[in-house]
Amino acid sequence: MKDFLTDAVQTLVTFLQGLGQLGLFFVSLLVYSPRTLVRRPQLVMRQVYNSGAMSLTIILTCGLFVGMVLGLQGFDTLQRFGAEEALGTFAALSLVKELGPVLTALLFAGRAGTALASEIGLMRATDQLAAMEMMAVDPIRRVVIPRFLGGVISMPFLAAIFNMVAIFGAYLVGVSFMGVDEGSFWSQMYANVAVADINQGIIKSVVFGVVASLLAVFEGYNSVPTAEGVGRATTRTVVITAIVVLIMDYMLTAALIG
Amino acid sequence: MSEPRHEVPERDSPSCTESKVGEPDKAIVEIQDVAFTRGATRIFDGLNIRIPRGKITAVMGPSGTGKTTLLRLMTGQLTPDRGQILVEGKDVHSMSRTELYAMRRKMGMLFQNGALLTDLDVFENVAFPLREHTNLPERLIRHIVLTKLHAVGLRGTWRMMPSALSGGMARRVAMARAMATDPEIIIYDEPLGGLDPISMGVILRLIKRLNDALNITTIVVSHDVQEIASIADCSYLISNGKVIASGKPDELRENANPIVQQFMTGMADGPVPFHYPGPDYSEQLLGGSSE
Ligand SMILES: Nc1ncnc2c1ncn2[C@@H]1O[C@H](COP(=O)(O)OP(=O)(O)O)[C@@H](O)[C@H]1O
Ligand SMILES: [Mg+2]
Numbered sequence: 160m161k162d163f164l165t166d167a168v169q170t171l172v173t174f175l176q177g178l179g180q181l182g183l184f185f186v187s188l189l190v191y192s193p194r195t196l197v198r199r200p201q202l203v204m205r206q207v208y209n210s211g212a213m214s215l216t217i218i219l220t221c222g223l224f225v226g227m228v229l230g231l232q233g234f235d236t237l238q239r240f241g242a243e244e245a246l247g248t249f250a251a252l253s254l255v256k257e258l259g260p261v262l263t264a265l266l267f268a269g270r271a272g273t274a275l276a277s278e279i280g281l282m283r284a285t286d287q288l289a290a291m292e293m294m295a296v297d298p299i300r301r302v303v304i305p306r307f308l309g310g311v312i313s314m315p316f317l318a319a320i321f322n323m324v325a326i327f328g329a330y331l332v333g334v335s336f337m338g339v340d341e342g343s344f345w346s347q348m349y350a351n352v353a354v355a356d357i358n359q360g361i362i363k364s365v366v367f368g369v370v371a372s373l374l375a376v377f378e379g380y381n382s383v384p385t386a387e388g389v390g391r392a393t394t395r396t397v398v399i400t401a402i403v404v405l406i407m408d409y410m411l412t413a414a415l416i417g
Numbered sequence: 418m419s420e421p422r423h424e425v426p427e428r429d430s431p432s433c434t435e436s437k438v439g440e441p442d443k444a445i446v447e448i449q450d451v452a453f454t455r456g457a458t459r460i461f462d463g464l465n466i467r468i469p470r471g472k473i474t475a476v477m478g479p480s481g482t483g484k485t486t487l488l489r490l491m492t493g494q495l496t497p498d499r500g501q502i503l504v505e506g507k508d509v510h511s512m513s514r515t516e517l518y519a520m521r522r523k524m525g526m527l528f529q530n531g532a533l534l535t536d537l538d539v540f541e542n543v544a545f546p547l548r549e550h551t552n553l554p555e556r557l558i559r560h561i562v563l564t565k566l567h568a569v570g571l572r573g574t575w576r577m578m579p580s581a582l583s584g585g586m587a588r589r590v591a592m593a594r595a596m597a598t599d600p601e602i603i604i605y606d607e608p609l610g611g612l613d614p615i616s617m618g619v620i621l622r623l624i625k626r627l628n629d630a631l632n633i634t635t636i637v638v639s640h641d642v643q644e645i646a647s648i649a650d651c652s653y654l655i656s657n658g659k660v661i662a663s664g665k666p667d668e669l670r671e672n673a674n675p676i677v678q679q680f681m682t683g684m685a686d687g688p689v690p691f692h693y694p695g696p697d698y699s700e701q702l703l704g705g706s707s708e
Contacts, residue, residue: 291534293521293524295521295549
C-alpha cells in the first residue's frame with residue numbers, strides 16, 4: 160500500500176514536471192514565433208508545404224469515406240423520421256463542428272506529427288542539433304519554430320479541405336445512391352448551418368493545430384537520442400495528441416455551446 | 418616581461434602541456450580542476466588540461482572515459498559540477514548566452530559522425546553558417562563554399578545529399594563546414610573512428626595541413642593513439658576522470674606507468690582488465706541456470 164502510494168506520488172510528480180516542461184517550451188515557442196514569421200517566412204512556408212502536402216492524400220481519402228459513411232448512416236436514421244431532406248444539414252453540421260477538426264487533427268498527428276517528431280528526434284540523435292548550437296544557431300528558432308508554425312498554419316486549411324471532400328461524399332451517397340432530393344440537400348444545408356457553427360469549427364481546428372504541432376515538436380526535441388528513443392517519441396506523439404485533442408474537444412464544445 | 422628563452426634539454430623540462438613562467442597566456446583553453454558527474458557516475462574528478470595556442474593537442478583515452486563529454490563541457494553545452502574552463506581567459510560557464518554564441522563562432526567543431534544536416538545538400542551544409550550569420554552576396558558565398566570544399570578535396574560532391582556520402586567523405590564535408598567561418602579553434606571528436614586506412618590518412622593529413630596553413634589551434638579527441646600521436650604536438654591521456662599522463666608523443670611512449678603502456682601499445686589485458694567483473698568462470702559454467 161505504501162509502495163503503491165509512493166509510486167502514485169512519483170508518477171504524479173513526473174507528470175507535473177513534464178507538464179511544466181511543456182509549458183515552458185510552449186512559451187519559448189510563442190516568444191520567438193513572431194520574429195521567425197517576419198524574418199524567415201520562407202522557412203515557415205517550406206514547412207507549411209511539407210506538413211500540408213504530406214497530409215493531403217490521407218485527408219482527401221479519409222474525408223471522402225467519412226462523408227460517404229455519414230451519407231449512409233444519416234440517411235438510415237433520418238428516413239425513420241421521414242426527414243431525409245435534412246441529410247445535407249446533418250452531414251454539414253456533424254462535419255463542420257466535430258468530425259472535421261477532430262479527425263483532421265488525429266490524421267495530422269498520425270501523418271505529419273509522427274514525421275515531425277522523428278525528424279527532430281533523429282536530428283538530435285545524430286548531433287545535428289548540437290552541431291547547430293556549436294555554429295551559434297539556436298535550434299529552437301531554426302528547426303523547431305518553423306515546423307511548429309507550419310503545422311499550426313496548415314491545420315485549419317486541412318480541416319476545411321476535409322470538410323469539403325466529406326460533404327461531397329455525403330452528397331454522393333445521399334443524392335446519387337439513396338435518391339435524396341438534390342435541391343433540398345443543398346438548400347437545407349445553406350438555411351441551417353450558421354456562421355457560429357462554422358466559427359466553432361475554425362476555433363477547434365486552430366486549437367487542435369496548436370496542440371498537435373506543439374506535442375509533435377516537443378516529443379521530438381526532448382526524445383532520448385537513440386533509435387529506441389526516437390521510436391518512443393513518435394508513438395507518444397500520436398497517443399498523447401489523440402488523448403489531448405479528444406479531451407479538449409469536449410471542453411471546447413461545452414464552452415462554445417454553453 | 419619575457420625573460421630570455423632558454424631551451425633546456427633535460428627530461429623534466431616544461432613540456433608543451435605545462436605553463437612556463439613568463440608566458441602565462443600561451444594557453445588558449447584552460448581546464449582547471451573540473452569535476453563532472455552523470456547520474457551516479459563520476460566522469461571527471463580534478464581534471465586539469467591546458468591547450469596551447471596554434472598547436473595540435475590530442476586528448477586520448479579509452480571509449481567511455483568522457484572525451485565527448487569533455488568537448489561538450491569545453492564548448493558550454495554542459496556545465497561542470499566544480500572547477501572552471503577558460504577559453505581565451507574567459508570562464509565559459511559564467512558567459513551570457515550572447516557571449517557564449519560569440520565564443521562558439523570562433524570555434525569549429527567536428528562531431529563524431531560529421532552531423533551534417535540531412536535535409537540540405539553538401540553545398541548548403543557548408544554554406545549554412547554563412548547564411549545564418551552573414552548577409553554576404555550569393556556570389557561570395559559560392560566562392561567561399563567551393564574554396565572550402567576544394568580544400569578537403571570534395572568540390573565535386575557539391576550537389577550530393579549527405580546520405581550519399583561515405584563516412585570519411587561526410588567528415589571531410591563537416592571539416593569544410595567547420596572551416597567556413599574561419600575559426601580560431603577547431604575541435605575534432607574521434608575524427609578517425611570507423612574509417613578505412615586510406616580515409617584515415619586523408620583526414621590526418623587534412624587536420625595537420627589546416628592547422629599549419631591557417632595557424633589555428635586544433636584539439637583532437639580520439640582513441641586511435643598511434644595515428645593521432647603521429648600528428649599531435651602534445652597529448653593528454655585521461656583515465657578514470659583524471660589526466661594520467663601528458664606531454665609530447667615520445668614522452669608518452671616512454672612513460673613507465675603500466676596503464677599508459679597498455680593504452681599506447683594496445684594490449685588487451687593489463688591494469689585495464691579485459692574481463693568485465695563477474696563470478697568465477699568455472700563456477701558459473703557449472704552452476705546451472707539458477708545462477
Ligand atoms: N546523455 C548521457 N546521459 C548519461 N550518461 C551519459 C550520457 N552521455 C554519455 N554518458 C556516459 O558518460 C560516459 C562518457 O561518455 P563519452 O563522453 O561519450 O565518452 P567517450 O567519448 O570518451 O567515449 C559514458 O560512460 C557514458 O555512458
Ligand atoms: Mg565519444
